Amino acid sequence: MERFAKGLTSFALFLTIAFLLLPIVVVIPVSFTEAPIFAFPPEGFSLQWYGRIRNVDGLLSALGLSAQIAALSTAISLLLGTLCAIALVRGRLPGAEAVATFMVSPLMLPGLVLGIAMLQAMRELGLRDAWFSLLIAHVVITMPFIMRTVLASLSLFDFAMVDAARTLGCSYPLAIWRVLVPNILPGFVSGALFAFIASFDNYPVSMFLVDVRTKTLPIQLLNYLEISPDPTLAAVSTLLILLTIFVLFLCDRMVGLRRMSSI
Amino acid sequence: MQPDYLVVSGADKRFGAATVLRDLSLSVAQGEFVSLLGPSGCGKTTLLRCIAGLLHPDRGRITVGGRDITALAAHQRNVGVVFQNYALFPHLTVAENIAFGLRARGISKAEAGPRVAEALALVRMEVHGDKPVTALSGGQQQRVAVARALVVRPSLLLLDEPFSALDRKLRETMQVELKQLLREVGITAIFVTHDQEEALVVSDRVAVMNAGQIEQLTDPVTLYHAPASLYVLDFVGQSTKLSGKVLSSSDGMIEVQTAFGVLRAPASFMPGSSVAVAVRPEAMVLAPEADAALNTLRGQISDISFLGSRTQIHLNAPAEGEDRVILELSRLPAGLATGQEVSFGFRVTDTMAFLA
Amino acid sequence: MMAPASKAQKLDPLAYLALPGLIFMALVFLAPLLLMLWSSIRGADGFTLSGYARVLGDDYYIQVIGQTLQLALITTAGALILGYPAAFALARAKGWRQVVLFALVFLPLTVSIIVKSFGWGIVLRRDGILNWLMLNLGLIERPIRMIFTEFALYAGMINVFLPFMVLPIYSVVRMMDPRLPDAAATLGASPWFRFTRVTLPLSLPGVVAGVSIVFSLAVAAYVTPSLLMGDRYMTMSMVMAKAFLNLRDWQLGAAMAAVLMTLAVVVVIGAAILQRRLGTAKGS
Numbered sequence: 004m005e006r007f008a009k010g011l012t013s014f015a016l017f018l019t020i021a022f023l024l025l026p027i028v029v030v031i032p033v034s035f036t037e038a039p040i041f042a043f044p045p046e047g048f049s050l051q052w053y054g055r056i057r058n059v060d061g062l063l064s065a066l067g068l069s070a071q072i073a074a075l076s077t078a079i080s081l082l083l084g085t086l087c088a089i090a091l092v093r094g095r096l097p098g099a100e101a102v103a104t105f106m107v108s109p110l111m112l113p114g115l116v117l118g119i120a121m122l123q124a125m126r127e128l129g130l131r132d133a134w135f136s137l138l139i140a141h142v143v144i145t146m147p148f149i150m151r152t153v154l155a156s157l158s159l160f161d162f163a164m165v166d167a168a169r170t171l172g173c174s175y176p177l178a179i180w181r182v183l184v185p186n187i188l189p190g191f192v193s194g195a196l197f198a199f200i201a202s203f204d205n206y207p208v209s210m211f212l213v214d215v216r217t218k219t220l221p222i223q224l225l226n227y228l229e230i231s232p233d234p235t236l237a238a239v240s241t242l243l244i245l246l247t248i249f250v251l252f253l254c255d256r257m258v259g260l261r262r263m264s265s266i
Numbered sequence: 267m268q269p270d271y272l273v274v275s276g277a278d279k280r281f282g283a284a285t286v287l288r289d290l291s292l293s294v295a296q297g298e299f300v301s302l303l304g305p306s307g308c309g310k311t312t313l314l315r316c317i318a319g320l321l322h323p324d325r326g327r328i329t330v331g332g333r334d335i336t337a338l339a340a341h342q343r344n345v346g347v348v349f350q351n352y353a354l355f356p357h358l359t360v361a362e363n364i365a366f367g368l369r370a371r372g373i374s375k376a377e378a379g380p381r382v383a384e385a386l387a388l389v390r391m392e393v394h395g396d397k398p399v400t401a402l403s404g405g406q407q408q409r410v411a412v413a414r415a416l417v418v419r420p421s422l423l424l425l426d427e428p429f430s431a432l433d434r435k436l437r438e439t440m441q442v443e444l445k446q447l448l449r450e451v452g453i454t455a456i457f458v459t460h461d462q463e464e465a466l467v468v469s470d471r472v473a474v475m476n477a478g479q480i481e482q483l484t485d486p487v488t489l490y491h492a493p494a495s496l497y498v499l500d501f502v503g504q505s506t507k508l509s510g511k512v513l514s515s516s517d518g519m520i521e522v523q524t525a526f527g528v529l530r531a532p533a534s535f536m537p538g539s540s541v542a543v544a545v546r547p548e549a550m551v552l553a554p555e556a557d558a559a560l561n562t563l564r565g566q567i568s569d570i571s572f573l574g575s576r577t578q579i580h581l582n583a584p585a586e587g588e589d590r591v592i593l594e595l596s597r598l599p600a601g602l603a604t605g606q607e608v609s610f611g612f613r614v615t616d617t618m619a620f621l622a
Numbered sequence: 623m624m625a626p627a628s629k630a631q632k633l634d635p636l637a638y639l640a641l642p643g644l645i646f647m648a649l650v651f652l653a654p655l656l657l658m659l660w661s662s663i664r665g666a667d668g669f670t671l672s673g674y675a676r677v678l679g680d681d682y683y684i685q686v687i688g689q690t691l692q693l694a695l696i697t698t699a700g701a702l703i704l705g706y707p708a709a710f711a712l713a714r715a716k717g718w719r720q721v722v723l724f725a726l727v728f729l730p731l732t733v734s735i736i737v738k739s740f741g742w743g744i745v746l747r748r749d750g751i752l753n754w755l756m757l758n759l760g761l762i763e764r765p766i767r768m769i770f771t772e773f774a775l776y777a778g779m780i781n782v783f784l785p786f787m788v789l790p791i792y793s794v795v796r797m798m799d800p801r802l803p804d805a806a807a808t809l810g811a812s813p814w815f816r817f818t819r820v821t822l823p824l825s826l827p828g829v830v831a832g833v834s835i836v837f838s839l840a841v842a843a844y845v846t847p848s849l850l851m852g853d854r855y856m857t858m859s860m861v862m863a864k865a866f867l868n869l870r871d872w873q874l875g876a877a878m879a880a881v882l883m884t885l886a887v888v889v890v891i892g893a894a895i896l897q898r899r900l901g902t903a904k905g906s
C-alpha cells in the first residue's frame with residue numbers, strides 16, 4: 004500500500020513534468036525544419052527560420068519595447084514598492100495589513116478587467132500615448148510581485164543591524180545601502196525577476212493599450228500567429244525559452260531557485 | 267582618570283503620551299563599568315540608545331570627555347555598541363564585520379587589515395576570520411560583536427543585554443571573560459541588563475532604574491546590603507519581607523510588631539506607621555543563642571528545599587497570616603522536619619525597614 | 623478628546639515612505655477600477671442597470687458565463703487531480719534530484735503563455751506530434767482531429783495553469799511534519815485512514831491556495847481559449863475584449879468585467895476565509 008502510494012505519486016509527477024514540458028520542447032525541433040509548416044517529424048534541418056526573424060515586420064521593435072517596458076516598470080515598482088514595504092514594516096502605520104493587501108491586489112484581479120479599466124481611464128483623461136499608458140499599467144502589474152517578496156524579506160530583516168552600522172560610523176542612508184540592501188537582495192532579485200516576466204509576458208492588459216506603432220512582443224507574436232503562421236514563430240519561441248532558462252540559471256546561482264517557490 | 271567622563275544631565279524622552287526618561291541624570295568616571303538595571307519598560311534601553319545617538323532626548327545634555335555630543339548623529343559620536351543578539355551582518359565574514367567600522371571611517375583595506383587582525387587576536391578568534399558569521403556559536407558571535415565595536419577605538423562602549431542570547435553556563439564564563447577583556451582595554455562601559463546577578467558581577471556601580479528615573483546608583487555591595495527603596499530591594503537579590511507597624515522609635519532604632527513577633531531595625535519612622543521589614547535569607551540563623559544584637563523569633567517549618575550548595579527553609583508565622591520567612595543555610599542540621607516549630611534570628615543591623 | 627491627535631503625532635516618519643506607492647496605485651489602479659464600475663451603471667440619462675440586464679438577462683451571455691465557469695471548474699479539477707499527487711512526489715524528493723524536478727515544474731511558469739499555447743497547437747495538429755506518436759505506436763490508423771476541440775481546450779488550460787496548483791501544495795507538504803503519519807501508524811491507523819485523517823487535512827491549506835489561484839486565473843483566461851478554440855467557445859474574457867475592441871459597447875464590456883471581477887474576488891476572499899479557518903482549526 005505504502006509502495007503503491009509512492010509509485011502513484013511518482014508517476015503523477017513524471018506525467019506532470021512531461022505534460023508541462025511537451026508544448027515547450029516541441030517548439031524546438033520545429034524551429035529547425037526546412038518545410039514552411041509545423042508538421043511533425045520536422046523535415047530536414049535548416050536555420051532559415053532564425054534568419055527570417057530579422058525580416059518579420061515589427062518583431063524586433065516589439066521585443067525592444069517589451070524589454071524596455073518590463074525593465075522600466077520593474078525599476079519603478081522596486082523603488083515605490085520598497086519604500087512602501089519599509090513603511091509597512093517599520094512605520095507603525097495604522098491599517099498596515101490593509102495597505103499591503105491593496106498593494107498586492109492587482110495580482111488577484113483578472114488581467115482583462117485591469118486592462119479595460121485602464122483603457123477607459125486613459126480615454127477619459129484624453130491620454131493617448133500608448134508607450135506611457137503601457138508603462139504605468141505595467142507598474143501596476145509588477146507592483147504585487149515586488150511588494151510580496153520585499154515585504155517578506157524585510158520582515159525577516161533585523162533592523163538592529165542598521166543601528167549597528169550607524170554606531171560604527173555610517174550615516175543613515177549609507178547604513179541602509181551597506182547593510183539593508185545586501186541583506187534583502189535575494190528578495191529584490193526574485194521579486195524583480197517575477198515582475199519582469201509578468202510584464203514581459205503580459206497580454207490581457209497590454210492588448211487594450213497598444214496602438215499600431217507601439218506593440219509589445221506578446222501582442223506582435225499573437226498577431227503574427229494569426230496572420231501568417233510559419234516556423235519563424237518556433238524560432239522566436241526557442242530563443243525566448245533559451246533566454247528564460249539562462250535567466251533562471253542566473254537567479255539560481257544568485258539566490259537559489261527554491262527560495263522562489265512562493266509564487 | 268576623569269571622574270565625570272560621561273555625563274547625562276536632565277534627559278527627558280517621550281514617545282507620544284508615554285514618558286520614558288524623566289529628568290534623568292547620570293555621571294560615569296573614565297574606565298568605570300556601570301550597569302543600567304531594571305525591568306523591561308523602565309527606560310534603560312532608551313537611555314542607552316540616547317547615549318549611542320540612535321535616539322535623541324527631548325531635553326537634556328550628554329557629554330563625553332567634556333565634549334557635548336547631544337546634537338551629534340550616531341555615526342559622528344564614536345560610541346561603540348554591542349547589540350542584543352549582536353546584529354552581526356550575515357552577508358559579511360567575521361573579518362569583514364570587524365572591518366566595517368574602519369572602512370566606514372574611510373580607512374583603506376590595507377590599513378584596516380592589521381587592526382582587524384589585532385582585534386581578532388584580542389577576542390581569540392584569529393582562526394575564524396574568513397568564516398561567515400552565521401557559522402559561529404553564540405559565544406563566538408558575542409566576541410565578534412565586541413571586537414567589531416572595539417576595533418574603532420570608541421570613546422565609550424555600550425552593551426545592550428550582551429549575555430541574553432547565551433545559555434546559563436556560557437553566560438557565567440563570558441561575563442568574567444568580557445569583564446577582564448574590557449579592563450585590559452581600559453574602556454568605559456555601560457551595560458544594560460534586566461538580570462541583577464549579571465549587573466552585580468560585571469559592574470563597578472549599578473544604576474537601578476524605575477519608570478524613567480535612576481532609583482539608586484551605587485556599588486554592588488551597598489546596593490545589596492543597603493537598598494534605598496523597596497523597589498531596589500525587590501529587584502536585587504532574594505529577601506524575606508514582613509509587614510508590620512512601628513511600636514516605638516528612639517535614637518535611630520524602631521520596634522516593629524510583625525506576625526512573627528516584635529523585632530528591632532535601625533531606622534527612624536513615626537510610631538504607628540506601616541512598614542515592611544526585610545532580611546536577606548543568608549543573614550538568618552536557626553536556633554540562635556540569646557543575644558541582644560539579634561532579633562529572635564519563632565515559626566513553623568512549612569517546607570525544606572534542598573538546592574545543592576544551600577538549603578532553604580520556609581517558615582510560617584505562629585499566628586494566622588500570609589507572612590512567610592525564607593531562611594537559607596549552607597548546611598542542614600539533622601533532625602529538622604516540616605511542621606516543627608523552631609526559633610530563628612538575625613542581626614538587628616542586618617534588618618532593613620522601609621515605609622510601606 | 624485628545625486621543626486622535628496624539629495618535630496622529632505618534633505616526634512614525636517612516637510611515638510617509640508608503641505615500642508615493644500608495645498614491646500611484648490609488649490613481650492608476652483604484653481610480654480606473656472605480657471609474658469602470660461607475661461606467662457600468664451610467665446610462666445616457668443617469669443611473670441604469672441596463673448593462674447588467676443585458677449580461678444577466680440574455681441567454682447567450684448566460685451561456686457564456688456558464689461555459690466560462692465550466693471551463694474554469696474542469697481546469698481546476700484536472701490540475702488538482704494531476705497536481706496533488708505530483709506535489710507529494712516533489713516534496714519527497716531529496717537533494718539535487720529535488721532541485722532538478724523543481725526546476726522542471728518551475729520553468730514552464732516562466733515561459734511565455736503565447737509560446738506554450740503555440741506549442742500546444744503544434745502538439746495537437748493533425749500532422750502534429752501526438753498524432754504522429756499514436757500512428758507509429760499503432761494506436762490509431764488515421765490522424766484524428768484534436769485541435770479546436772473541447773478536449774484540446776481543457777488540456778491546454780490545464781497545461782498552462784498546472785504549476786500554480788503544484789507549487790502551493792508542494793510548499794505546504796514540504797513543511798509537513800513527516801512524523802505525523804508515522805505517529806498515526808503507531809496508533810494503529812491503516813494507510814487509508816492515515817491519509818484521510820492526517821495527511822489530507824494537513825495539506826488542505828495548500829489545496830485551498832492552489833484551487834483558488836487556478837480557478838481565478840482560469841475564469842479570466844483569455845489567450846489560451848482564444849488561441850486553441852477561438853470564437854467556437856466564447857468565454858467572458860473574450861466577450862469583454864470583443865465589446866471593447868470590436869463592438870465599442872463599453873457598457874456591456876464594463877458590466878461583464880464587473881461580473882467577472884466579482885467572481886474572482888469572491889473566490890479569492892472565500893479562499894482567504896477558508897485559509898484562516900483552517901489555520902485556527904490547527905490551533906497554530
